[in-house]
Amino acid sequence: MKFGGTSVATPEARAASCARVIAAKEQGFNPVVVVSAIGRRGAPYATDTLLSMLRDIDPNVPPEPREIDLLISCGEILSSVIFAHTLKIMGVAAQAFRGGQAGIYTDGTYGNARITRVNPEMMQRSLEQGYIPVISGFQGIHVLRDPVQGRALPGGELTTLGRGGSDTTAAAVGAALNAEAVEIYTDVDGVKTADPDYVKNAPTLRTVTYDEVAEIAHLGAKVLHPRAAEIAMQYGIPLWVKSTFSEDPGTEIVGKDAFPGRRVTGVTHTGKLVYLQFDLSCASEADRTSLETRIYELMSRNHLNLHLPNLSPESTGFAVPKDQFEVVKNLLDGLVIPVPGGKMTYLLQIGRDASKEVETQAELLDPIGPVSRIVAEVNEGCTMVSLVGHEYMQQPGVFLSALKELSDAQVRVLQTTDSDYSLSLLVPEADTRKAVAVLHDKFGLAQAI
Amino acid sequence: MAQNPTRNKVSETEFEKRRGINRVEVREGFAQVHISDLNEPLNDNRLKILAAAKDANISLDFLKLTPDGMSFLVKEDQANIVTSTFKDLGANVAVEPGRHVVMVHAVNMRDEEGLIASIVLQAIKSGAAIGHVSDMHDRVLIVVGKDDSDRLKKQLEGNLIGAHA
Numbered sequence: 001m002k003f004g005g006t007s008v009a010t011p012e013a014r015a016a017s018c019a020r021v022i023a024a025k026e027q028g029f030n031p032v033v034v035v036s037a038i039g040r041r042g043a044p045y046a047t048d049t050l051l052s053m054l055r056d057i058d059p060n061v062p063p064e065p066r067e068i069d070l071l072i073s074c075g076e077i078l079s080s081v082i083f084a085h086t087l088k089i090m091g092v093a094a095q096a097f098r099g100g101q102a103g104i105y106t107d108g109t110y111g112n113a114r115i116t117r118v119n120p121e122m123m124q125r126s127l128e129q130g131y132i133p134v135i136s137g138f139q140g141i142h143v144l145r146d147p148v149q150g151r152a153l154p155g156g157e158l159t160t161l162g163r164g165g166s167d168t169t170a171a172a173v174g175a176a177l178n179a180e181a182v183e184i185y186t187d188v189d190g191v192k193t194a195d196p197d198y199v200k201n202a203p204t205l206r207t208v209t210y211d212e213v214a215e216i217a218h219l220g221a222k223v224l225h226p227r228a229a230e231i232a233m234q235y236g237i238p239l240w241v242k243s244t245f246s247e248d249p250g251t252e253i254v255g256k257d258a259f260p261g262r263r264v265t266g267v268t269h270t271g272k273l274v275y276l277q278f279d280l281s282c283a284s285e286a287d288r289t290s291l292e293t294r295i296y297e298l299m300s301r302n303h304l305n306l307h308l309p310n311l312s313p314e315s316t317g318f319a320v321p322k323d324q325f326e327v328v329k330n331l332l333d334g335l336v337i338p339v340p341g342g343k344m345t346y347l348l349q350i351g352r353d354a355s356k357e358v359e360t361q362a363e364l365l366d367p368i369g370p371v372s373r374i375v376a377e378v379n380e381g382c383t384m385v386s387l388v389g390h391e392y393m394q395q396p397g398v399f400l401s402a403l404k405e406l407s408d409a410q411v412r413v414l415q416t417t418d419s420d421y422s423l424s425l426l427v428p429e430a431d432t433r434k435a436v437a438v439l440h441d442k443f444g445l446a447q448a449i
Numbered sequence: 450m451a452q453n454p455t456r457n458k459v460s461e462t463e464f465e466k467r468r469g470i471n472r473v474e475v476r477e478g479f480a481q482v483h484i485s486d487l488n489e490p491l492n493d494n495r496l497k498i499l500a501a502a503k504d505a506n507i508s509l510d511f512l513k514l515t516p517d518g519m520s521f522l523v524k525e526d527q528a529n530i531v532t533s534t535f536k537d538l539g540a541n542v543a544v545e546p547g548r549h550v551v552m553v554h555a556v557n558m559r560d561e562e563g564l565i566a567s568i569v570l571q572a573i574k575s576g577a578a579i580g581h582v583s584d585m586h587d588r589v590l591i592v593v594g595k596d597d598s599d600r601l602k603k604q605l606e607g608n609l610i611g612a613h614a
Contacts, residue, residue: 162560218557309569310582311579312513393510416514420585
């Protein structure tokens with residue numbers, strides 16, 4: 001049973017969460033608990049608050065990833081101890097464990113480690129002694145080895161699991177213990193057909209497949225991390241998303257075979273995106289390859305998360321999260337790309353109006369030879385609205401229905417992309433709410449179960 | 450929840466798959482349709498094309514909007530129907546048969562920042578003429594001509610499998 005930030009944020013929420021654990025024990029199960037840090041962004045012990053304590057010392061000096069992991073893992077440790085003690089006060093013996101103590105081993109990537117194996121011995125011992133193990137989510141331990149002798153060095157390095165870390169911990173612990181089920185408790189009733197902030201009364205889906213939930217998460221919803229779904233699917237562990245605070249039965253995540261039907265599952269939306277479209281029509285084919293290579297090399301090397309990559313003979317484009325746009329702009333605006341053996345030097349300009357950097361570069365390049373300016377059109381206020389479906393997207397007429405509905409609602413579609421499970425539409429950010437609502441309505445999701 | 454602490458003893462369990470790309474495969478048998486020179490109102494005329502496709506029971510993939518029309522993929526055996534259907538609407542239609550979809554598999558690829566850019570970069574470096582790029586939670590899909598698909602597959606396998614591990 002995994003409890004997210006809002007389920008452990010206050011004494012009342014913790015009491016409700018603990019009551020669920022006790023109820024499970026009274027039903028004859030041996031619950032094992034995984035907890036997130038107490039509270040979400042801004043709360044005193046939330047991950048970002050702990051991180052800001054370190055960064056605020058001197059914003060110009062980046063902290064070491066190893067030290068960051070040690071610090072931010074404290075939020076979950078604190079949460080596990082408080083949760084275990086609350087269970088004790090409510091009459092049930094419980095033991096708190098750090099991820100490493102619980103036998104969760106990871107690779108050595110600080111901040112985004114992968115769980116490589118779980119040794120459940122300590123959790124099993126705890127259960128056999130009549131305790132409920134309460135495990136700090138989002139963390140594990142990486143065993144360092146002596147490079148010469150190969151032996152494991154004492155202690156091990158604490159690592160954190162990155163996005164979806166506590167969900168992933170729960171799924172891994174569930175698999176290692178061969179659990180009857182993994183239940184992810186949160187503050188919504190389960191997986192919804194749309195963001196309830198955008199579509200009031202969006203229904204809760206009773207069943208979704210692992211692929212559907214992974215695609216929903218990939219396209220913007222944050223209900224369950226696909227890493228947890230991946231592990232549960234791999235080990236055939238029934239996975240549920242439920243609310244701590246309601247009696248709704250929640251959503252069961254199942255294998256594809258358990259859901260033979262065809263349907264539209266839901267409508268998602270990403271956060272704010274900036275779409276860049278580079279006009280390459282002035283470049284020869286060989287030069288275009290050099291230009292595109294340089295652009296994507298920089299995006300890759302700087303770990304930028306691209307959406308809607310789009311290549312054609314005349315142009316190339318992609319969207320990036322708005323918070324990464326400044327990095328992209330700094331990398332590309334004013335970038336000079338000399339083409340090997342070519343007669344032309346290219347100068348990138350981000351946006352219609354040339355920045356000071358671009359003008360300076362142009363002046364410096366002027367005596368060297370011909371310079372061609374590649375201008376990227378920038379659309380800063382975009383978002384991606386996606387229709388996610390199961391065995392649905394290949395049906396004739398799906399594009400027509402989606403595009404016509406948005407056209408009738410006066411929502412301009414800037415670009416589209418689609419896959420086996422989804423159809424995504426890039427729309428102006430100001431129209432996000434309208435686009436989600438009309439697609440939800442058009443595809444009959446108000447009646448979804 | 451764990452049911453019985455002694456019944457389910459498991460010594461050690463291995464978990465998450467290696468990060469980064471784990472497999473590249475090729476789907477064959479597609480044609481890419483390019484609709485161009487559509488008159489204004491452009492959006493209405495795009496919708497007319499899509500309505501005609503629906504009426505002809507044609508399934509579309511990889512729809513991309515272009516400045517004067519759009520392009521998409523159909524099953525290769527539907528290419529002839531496409532040509533006749535859309536030409537009746539006065540659209541400029543070009544059909545490229547023999548298109549393959551190269552699928553690059555990577556678990557939870559949005560967690561691996563820069564990975565999609567790396568895949569696109571390798572696709573460009575392969576010299577393949579890329580018709581379209583799309584992505585899902587666990588794969589990137591790249592549309593290329595049949596002559597390019599093997600080269601692209603080898604480029605991706607040679608440069609990216611294990612690179613993010």
